[in-house]
């Protein structure tokens with residue numbers, strides 16, 4: 001006879017597999033999908049660029065293999081939860097992870113923060129504009145959230161444009177909001193609601 005714990009374990013794995021499948025979004029130029037451990041080499045290679053770190057807060061530099069391993073493992077653990085507090089997607093072109101996008105600090109029934117990065121050679125081709133559109137749609141329709149927000153440094157024009165082109169509004173300026181390179185920097189906050 002099959003023991004109850006096994007049944008629960010199998011059911012959990014099944015639910016996890018279904019959830020993972022429903023996260024896959026295929027576009028013409030790229031695919032959005034959950035990270036896998038086999039992504040570690042391309043993730044570590046493509047994210048390791050000072051231009052990613054310049055405008056973000058949580059990406060280490062230099063970015064080593066072990067950073068990628070622990071980041072992918074952390075996501076895998078989070079995906080097993082019934083209500084993950086963050087959900088991340090790899091942006092994949094030609095089987096390489098060339099970017100990342102995710103919603104963080106999720107409060108179910110309410111809101112989450114969106115964040116993203118893209119490898120230099122794929123920028124300015126509309127990739128992030130499209131990726132943000134898809135993830136906002138996912139957050140609003142699949143998760144039922146009512147507000148998505150983002151913070152950008154005041155000089156991050158590229159990120160601001162990505163948000164504005166997706167119908168986000170500039171909601172204000174937070175003075176000395178982040179400590180970056182030894183100085184307190186202002187940020188803009190952007191929001192989109194439904």
Ligand SMILES: CC(C)(COP(=O)(O)OP(=O)(O)OC[C@H]1O[C@@H](n2cnc3c(N)ncnc32)[C@H](O)[C@@H]1OP(=O)(O)O)[C@@H](O)C(=O)NCCC(=O)NCCS
Nearest residue numbers: 052055116117118123124125126127128129152158159161
């Ligand atoms: C921000 C970032 C993700 C933009 O990705 P992208 O795929 O190049 O953006 P898109 O090609 O979709 O461009 C969207 C809009 O921004 C504009 N844009 C892109 N890069 C720009 C730049 N460096 N300066 C000014 N405008 C820019 C595009 O022209 C486009 O505007 P349009 O609709 O009028 O044509 C990318 O520059 C990046 O990864 N930067 C480093 C990490 C980062 O800043 N993350 C966000 C932290 S808040």
